[in-house]
Amino acid sequence: MIDLHIHTTASDGTVSPTGVVRMAKKAGLAAIGVTDHDTVDAIPEFLRECTAAGIEGVPGIEVGVEHEPGIMHLLGYFIDPDSRQLLDLLEIIGRDRVRRMEGIVERLVGLGVKILPEEISVEAGTAPPGRPHVAILLRNRGVVGSIEEAFVRYLREGSPAYQARVKPTVAEAIEVIDGAGGIAVLAHPISLGLEGGELYGVLRDLAEQGLTGVEVYYPTQEQACREELLRIARSLSLAVAGGSDFHGDVKPDFTIGVGRGDLEIPDSVLHELKRRCRSKKEQGR
Ligand code: AMP
Ligand code: ZN
Ligand code: FE
Ligand code: FE
Numbered sequence: 001m002i003d004l005h006i007h008t009t010a011s012d013g014t015v016s017p018t019g020v021v022r023m024a025k026k027a028g029l030a031a032i033g034v035t036d037h038d039t040v041d042a043i044p045e046f047l048r049e050c051t052a053a054g055i056e057g058v059p060g061i062e063v064g065v066e067h068e069p070g071i072m073h074l075l076g077y078f079i080d081p082d083s084r085q086l087l088d089l090l091e092i093i094g095r096d097r098v099r100r101m102e103g104i105v106e107r108l109v110g111l112g113v114k115i116l117p118e119e120i121s122v123e124a125g126t127a128p129p130g131r132p133h134v135a136i137l138l139r140n141r142g143v144v145g146s147i148e149e150a151f152v153r154y155l156r157e158g159s160p161a162y163q164a165r166v167k168p169t170v171a172e173a174i175e176v177i178d179g180a181g182g183i184a185v186l187a188h189p190i191s192l193g194l195e196g197g198e199l200y201g202v203l204r205d206l207a208e209q210g211l212t213g214v215e216v217y218y219p220t221q222e223q224a225c226r227e228e229l230l231r232i233a234r235s236l237s238l239a240v241a242g243g244s245d246f247h248g249d250v251k252p253d254f255t256i257g258v259g260r261g262d263l264e265i266p267d268s269v270l271h272e273l274k275r276r277c278r279s280k281k282e283q284g285r
Helices: 017-026 043-053 084-110 117-124 131-141 147-155 170-179 196-208 223-236 267-282
Strands: 002-006 031-034 056-065 072-077 183-186 213-217 239-242
Touching: 002 017, 002 056, 002 072, 002 239, 002 267, 017 031, 017 043, 031 043, 043 056, 056 170, 072 170, 084 117, 084 131, 084 170, 117 131, 131 147, 170 183, 183 239, 183 267, 196 223, 213 223, 213 267, 223 239, 239 267
Parallel strands: 002 031, 031 056, 183 213, 213 239
Antiparallel strands: 056 072, 072 183
């Protein structure tokens, strides 16, 4: 069993890179992928600990891209964390995340929530600051009772403290992942909010732009959704991926390896992704 979608304290997870490897070892996983939002900072420690634990480690990333409708995230697997092109993009995104956080704080203050930008910096540490860091702070302060409530009342799109941020286009993100020697996979297609012909159409466009795979196994994608995605993947020759989107306390119902209990991702999923990456390299990408 494997889990190819895991966040750490390098982004908005609450467990360190070393911690997630220990949890994966305990869960008996053969391989795991770390996919922090817009950062590769966890990768060196993560790979070291995987080697020490005798688990196969996959270096990855998750990048939000511009898309209407819904939310589109791309996963990049087998990326070189030293890729200049990748680091340049992450630098731009990181700077914009800091700018956007100032806007969120300003709005919260306007809503009567007393919060300082420095408090967000402390919560985020060296991570690119994200809304989950704000949500944790609001919960710890007792402003809200849960992370979910923080998103609903303040942070999600349409709520009063929401602020947009700069996102690369699909083409840019795929090019950068490619340039870093990786393969691009569409994360949790359910977040696009599409089905049937519309979902197929978006995936076909992505495949034409160089997408290699699609995340079929994901906690909130039920069996019928997984089956639909498997059918689409087969007809578009896309590889299949899957993972728990583990974040620790930020998403307490997503458990490493099993998601909400029913994830069971076979090792063959990783074999195929590796094969796709190799064949891309052989074809000069
Ligand atoms: P940001 O990257 O700052 O735009 O924040 C987006 C991240 O917040 C997502 O990738 C999720 O990890 C998390 N998130 C979004 N909505 C929720 C929610 N309702 N509850 C908990 N976490 C959420
Ligand atoms: Zn996250
Ligand atoms: Fe995501
Ligand atoms: Fe994620």
